[in-house]
Amino acid sequence: MHDARAQLEFAAAKLRRGELVAFPTETVYGLGAAAFDEAAVARVFETKSRPPTNPLIVHVASVDMARTACTEWPEHAMKLAEAFWPGPLSIVVHRSERVPANVAAGGPTVCLRMPAHPLAIALIEAFGEPIVGPSANRSGHVSPTTAEHVRAEFPDVFVLDGGPCRVGIESTVVDVTLSRPAILRPGTIGAARIEAVLGVSMRNAEAGEQIARSPGLLHRHYAPRTPTLLCEAWSEFDLPEARFVVLTQRAHEVPQQATAIDMPGDAEGYAAALYDALRRADALGVELIIVERPSGPGDSSMWVAILDRLERASAQGEHS
Ligand code: TXA
Ligand code: MG
Numbered sequence: 001m002h003d004a005r006a007q008l009e010f011a012a013a014k015l016r017r018g019e020l021v022a023f024p025t026e027t028v029y030g031l032g033a034a035a036f037d038e039a040a041v042a043r044v045f046e047t048k049s050r051p052p053t054n055p056l057i058v059h060v061a062s063v064d065m066a067r068t069a070c071t072e073w074p075e076h077a078m079k080l081a082e083a084f085w086p087g088p089l090s091i092v093v094h095r096s097e098r099v100p101a102n103v104a105a106g107g108p109t110v111c112l113r114m115p116a117h118p119l120a121i122a123l124i125e126a127f128g129e130p131i132v133g134p135s136a137n138r139s140g141h142v143s144p145t146t147a148e149h150v151r152a153e154f155p156d157v158f159v160l161d162g163g164p165c166r167v168g169i170e171s172t173v174v175d176v177t178l179s180r181p182a183i184l185r186p187g188t189i190g191a192a193r194i195e196a197v198l199g200v201s202m203r204n205a206e207a208g209e210q211i212a213r214s215p216g217l218l219h220r221h222y223a224p225r226t227p228t229l230l231c232e233a234w235s236e237f238d239l240p241e242a243r244f245v246v247l248t249q250r251a252h253e254v255p256q257q258a259t260a261i262d263m264p265g266d267a268e269g270y271a272a273a274l275y276d277a278l279r280r281a282d283a284l285g286v287e288l289i290i291v292e293r294p295s296g297p298g299d300s301s302m303w304v305a306i307l308d309r310l311e312r313a314s315a316q317g318e319h320s
Pocket of ligand 1: 025027028029030031054055056057088090092104107109110111113115133134135136169170171172173184185
């Protein structure tokens with residue numbers, strides 16, 4: 001089935017039957033199902049082994065479609081969608097009755113996003129209704145940025161192949177149901193850009209303000225199976241015997257006994273390369289993955305989002 005149109009129709013027919021389809025977005029691949037179909041949504045939780053307390057993002061192809069999933073579309077949502085949709089920004093609003101409770105982990109809100117990827121939009125339009133799309137990985141594991149990553153994790157799920165994801169880390173989640181909006185998950189679009197659009201100051205996690213994080217977002221997340229350490233430099237550790245992989249921006253300094261994965265210097269390049277690098281490191285079957293704390297040119301909010309993912313990838317234990 002090589003014809004793109006035929007693939008889309010095949011995928012949309014699966015969604016109509018309540019089955020799952022993986023699809024590309026500009027951030028990471030999503031595990032799609034009909035958002036208004038409670039049984040299909042339950043299948044997504046089951047397939048990912050996702051705790052039912054962690055709500056799903058609902059993907060839409062337009063603001064009009066977004067309005068069918070919420071009770072009101074507040075001014076803040078309108079402004080953000082105008083500025084950043086299609087794009088890597090997910091907006092939390094009050095959910096409409098059409099959205100089953102399991103999408104929202106039983107809560108009163110729903111998280112909506114219009115992805116900036118032609119295949120994702122074409123799929124949603126062919127299906128005609130919103131699609132839930134958590135990242136297409138087992139709960140807690142590294143998100144997928146290629147169709148191969150998804151197939152490796154879910155061999156039985158049909159994948160629409162859109163090539164490697166351009167952005168590489170998940171969307172920013174912003175809650176506009178509060179009088180002062182808040183970022184619940186940092187991403188490519190940082191607080192400063194959101195504040196500039198809304199003209200209000202946010203409750204700002206980037207500035208260290210303590211706010212409730214997205215429900216169900218585990219401390220240990222985005223994690224390889226191999227033990228992973230985040231540090232300033234591999235040489236902080238005394239590892240005469242261990243076989244390890246280093247994700248580094250200075251590959252030439254890594255000793256021969258280790259494998260170096262050379263990471264881009266700039267924030268945008270680093271984000272796009274990160275999950276593939278973690279998956280490749282994991283596949284080498286070494287004892288330890290060392291990630292050197294990255295820095296460099298590029299958007300500072302992007303570095304905040306990258307460090308958030310690296311801290312979760314290297315966190316000990318299961319819960320925050
Ligand atoms: O870039 C992305 O957002 C990707 C692509 C596929 O669109 N999707 C993604 O989905 O990362 P997932 O399920 O892995 O992450 C969803 C995040 C979680 O942190 C979840 O807690 C939060 O969004 N979330 C979903 N619904 C929410 C709600 N009603 N209130 C607050 N947070 C919510
Ligand atoms: Mg995820």
